[in-house]
Amino acid sequence: MDPKSPTAIHVLKSSLLLAFAALLLVSIFFHFGLGRSARIASSLVGAAQHGRVYRFENGQWFNGKNFAPRTFYSVAGVLRAAYGGEVDRTIDLQGWFILPPFAEAHTHHFIDSATVREQIAGYFERGIFYAKNPNNIPQLTAQIRTQLNRSNSIEVVFANGGLTARGGHPVQIFAALAQGGQLAGLTQADLPDQAYFIIDDEHDLETRWPLIMAGKPDFIKVYLEYSEEYERRKNAPEYFGRRGLNPKLLPKIVARAHAENLRVAAHVNTARDFHNALLAGVDEIAHLPLARIDTSDAELAARNGVVVVTTTTSHRPTDHVSGLDDLHRHNLQLLHQSGVKLALGTDDNNHTVIEEAENLQRLQVFDNLTLLKLWVENTPLAILRERKIGVLEEGYEASFLALEGNPITDFTNVRKIALRFKQGQMIDLAPHSAKAPAKPSIAKEISHEVFWKSIEEGIAKYHRLKQERPHDFNFAESELNNLGYNLLREEKKTEAIAIFMLNTEVYPHSANAFDSLAEAYLATGDAARARICYEKVLELLPSGNYAAEFKHKLENTAREKLRELR
Numbered sequence: 027m028d029p030k031s032p033t034a035i036h037v038l039k040s041s042l043l044l045a046f047a048a049l050l051l052v053s054i055f056f057h058f059g060l061g062r063s064a065r066i067a068s069s070l071v072g073a074a075q076h077g078r079v080y081r082f083e084n085g086q087w088f089n090g091k092n093f094a095p096r097t098f099y100s101v102a103g104v105l106r107a108a109y110g111g112e113v114d115r116t117i118d119l120q121g122w123f124i125l126p127p128f129a130e131a132h133t134h135h136f137i138d139s140a141t142v143r144e145q146i147a148g149y150f151e152r153g154i155f156y157a158k159n160p161n162n163i164p165q166l167t168a169q170i171r172t173q174l175n176r177s178n179s180i181e182v183v184f185a186n187g188g189l190t191a192r193g194g195h196p197v198q199i200f201a202a203l204a205q206g207g208q209l210a211g212l213t214q215a216d217l218p219d220q221a222y223f224i225i226d227d228e229h230d231l232e233t234r235w236p237l238i239m240a241g242k243p244d245f246i247k248v249y250l251e252y253s254e255e256y257e258r259r260k261n262a263p264e265y266f267g268r269r270g271l272n273p274k275l276l277p278k279i280v281a282r283a284h285a286e287n288l289r290v291a292a293h294v295n296t297a298r299d300f301h302n303a304l305l306a307g308v309d310e311i312a313h314l315p316l317a318r319i320d321t322s323d324a325e326l327a328a329r330n331g332v333v334v335v336t337t338t339t340s341h342r343p344t345d346h347v348s349g350l351d352d353l354h355r356h357n358l359q360l361l362h363q364s365g366v367k368l369a370l371g372t373d374d375n376n377h378t379v380i381e382e383a384e385n386l387q388r389l390q391v392f393d394n395l396t397l398l399k400l401w402v403e404n405t406p407l408a409i410l411r412e413r414k415i416g417v418l419e420e421g422y423e424a425s426f427l428a429l430e431g432n433p434i435t436d437f438t439n440v441r442k443i444a445l446r447f448k449q450g451q452m453i454d455l456a457p458h459s460a461k462a463p464a465k466p467s468i469a470k471e472i473s474h475e476v477f478w479k480s481i482e483e484g485i486a487k488y489h490r491l492k493q494e495r496p497h498d499f500n501f502a503e504s505e506l507n508n509l510g511y512n513l514l515r516e517e518k519k520t521e522a523i524a525i526f527m528l529n530t531e532v533y534p535h536s537a538n539a540f541d542s543l544a545e546a547y548l549a550t551g552d553a554a555r556a557r558i559c560y561e562k563v564l565e566l567l568p569s570g571n572y573a574a575e576f577k578h579k580l581e582n583t584a585r586e587k588l589r590e591l592r
Contacts, residue, residue: 077102078114078450085119085428087418090399093123093432100424103177103450107420122428122444125398126416127155129405130379132312132335132371134159136182138166138210142173149180150455152380153427153443156181158371158409160247160291160312161188161196163221166210177449183244183409185291187222189279190249191260191271195293197222198267198478206473207512225271228278235282246283246290247312248276254298267478270299276306289411291335295342297323304332310408313337313373316347319357324364333367333408338389339382340373351389358391369408370401376466376498379405380441387437394434424450468492468499469509476509481521485528492532503533507542514549522546537566537580544587557591560584 080100086093099109135145136159149157157180159167164186174182190197200221204214209221218224223234238246251270252259259265260272270293271279283290284307291310292303297317304311304326310333327334338354347353361368372382383401386392392400406416414422425448431439446453468488476484488506491499506529513522526543533539544559563584567577 079109079111080424080447080450081109081113081116082119082124083116085122085124086432088123088125088398088402089418090403091395092434093125098418098424100447100450103424105418105420105422105424117445119428119445122430123432123439124418124426124428125433126402126406126418127425127427127446127448128153128379128383128401128440129156129369129409129416130154130371130382131158131333131369131405131408132160132337132373133157133378134161134373134375135378136167136170136174136180137162139169140210142170146173146180147455149378150446150453151443152378153440153446154180154379155425155448156406156409156415158183158245160185160245160293161221162186163209163212163217164241165212165216165220178451178453181410185245185247186238186241186243187220188247188249188293189223189225189238189271191269192224192226193263193266194224194270195249195251195267199474202474202477203470205477205512205516206469206509208467208470208473225275225279227272228275231275231278231282239286243288245310246279246288247293248279248290248303248308249293250276250299250303251293251295252299253302254296273302273306276302276308280307304330308332311335312371313340313342314354314357316342316344316350316353318353319360321360321364324360324366327361328365331367333369333404334361335369335371335373335408336382336386337371337373338385339377341376342373355389355391358386358389362392362396367404367408368400369405371405383440384437394437397437398433465498465500467505468501469505471499473509476513476521476525477516477518481524485524488528501532503529503536503539506532507539510542510546514546519546519550523550535566535569537563537570537572540566541580541583544584548587553591557588560587560591564588 081097082100083097085096085098087096087098096107099106099113101109101111135149136142136157149155159182162184164184167184174180188196197217200209200217201214203209204212204217212220219234219237223238225231225234249270250273251268253270253273256269256272259269276292280290289309290307291312292299292308293312294300294303294315295313297315297319300311300315300319301323304323307330309331311327312335314334314337336358344350358368370379370382370386372379379401383397386397387394403416406413415425418426427443428445428447429439430442430444433439446455468491471491472484472487475487492501506525510522510525510529513519513525523543523546526539526546529539530536530543540559540562544556544563547553547556547559561584563580567581570577572580
């Protein structure tokens with residue numbers, strides 16, 4: 027059954043009324059004090075106030091070279107090596123290893139209100155206090171900004187929509203997400219000047235720039251994609267989504283951004299993209315290119331103070347790249363040896379920077395100390411340049427993590443966080459007191475293939491991910507059901523039938539899955555197959571675990587349709 031149908035909405039409303047009644051009873055118990063311990067256990071942020079004075083003793087503090095015993099105070103959210111006033115609380119750090127918080131310089135989390143609370147909790151649990159999102163939809167992120175960038179929350183900077191060419195990357199990604207119903211109700215028509223800005227010439231730049239500035243971006247994101255082939259690709263349909271800005275326009279974009287005191291981060295794919303971005307004067311390269319960087323370009327990046335974000339776990343297609351690990355090793359070693367500032371980021375919503383750091387450690391490009399410094403010193407400043415963060419010294423923000431073991435000798439200790447402290451506040455987040463971030467949608471993950479490549483590729487990807495990564499995605503029945511109805515709304519009936527059939531294969535005992543497949547067959551005029559499906563609905567309903575009203579509706583629909591199809 028279509029979850030957006032009037033009947034489904036009526037059933038949902040009935041369920042919500044029951045849920046509200048239950049919630050009211052719970053609130054009554056809470057009012058009389060019976061829920062106090064539960065409220066404390068589920069609290070994301072502790073009761074410590076910014077103005078309280080803490081003394082931290084018996085800790086091993088990171089100094090950029092090793093961990094050494096020191097005593098620090100947190101006074102008005104700032105670290106002090108000595109303090110002569112009254113202390114509100116002394117905390118025994120029990121020999122734990124204290125280092126600055128983790129940061130992520132390329133993520134596409136924190137995009138809308140649907141998952142922001144879980145993502146805040148998940149980032150705190152992992153010790154990630156700072157994040158950078160280089161392409162978001164401001165209409166959606168406007169709903170969550172009040173929940174971010176506070177002393178008791180995650181701090182995130184946003185680029186808003188990126189600048190690209192007509193039909194350029196990432197237009198194809200957002201189009202697929204919109205068609206798959208993954209953008210909170212936004213359609214493809216809503217995406218220009220929100221998810222991206224089309225800049226094909228200087229006139230576009232002139233007319234679009236006020237719109238870009240109206241969104242108050244924290245920085246500017248630009249897209250170069252095979253820029254060495256710009257002329258050949260710019261109007262070719264076969265390169266839709268695989269092209270980017272005219273590299274000759276990029277210096278003008280950078281000049282405008284710098285005039286507004288905004289830094290520019292560039293998406294790159296090829297070594298020539300990397301080169302052209304440097305020549306244009308960008309401040310940050312948002313990806314390692316998927317080709318070998320030239321030594322002269324690495325040296326130019328170092329001279330210009332350009333930050334390069336690692337993204338070795340990026341979602342970008344790499345099937346055309348042979349020896350990916352060796353390529354990453356070469357580029358990372360070259361950049362580091364040339365003195366380029368490196369920052370850690372993922373560009374993959376299935377991961378956080380924890381997995382990126384672990385992958386870098388697996389590649390064995392850096393020793394553990396160097397990797398830690400890139401992560402906790404370089405990366406925070408690639409996000410919040412004007413802040414006194416990333417160092418545990420007098421006058422810096424009182425924000426840190428306490429690890430149970432030494433990450434220099436054993437890198438797995440980065441996951442063993444005993445305490446989190448941010449800007450003078452204790453972050454009260456027990457390992458299981460908050461939900462982890464919601465698993466990524468499998469429907470969203472395969473939408474690009476389903477809508478833009480072929481239904482066969484989409485289904486093959488579904489099977490591959492279900493076999494290889496069964497715990498990494500949300501494989502619920504509703505995922506394929508919703509995707510199927512989105513395809514029907516787009517008049518992609520053959521594809522919808524294929525998705526609904528897949529759902530009946532994965533969930534062979536679901537009456538609702540067969541009901542949806544029957545609707546798709548009816549939409550194509552295939553009465554015979556629709557009748558078989560409705561008969562299957564009646565066969566499965568007695569053992570189905572459905573709410574009574576929904577079950578009754580499925581049964582009535584099936585019987586009514588079978589009468590019509592005789």
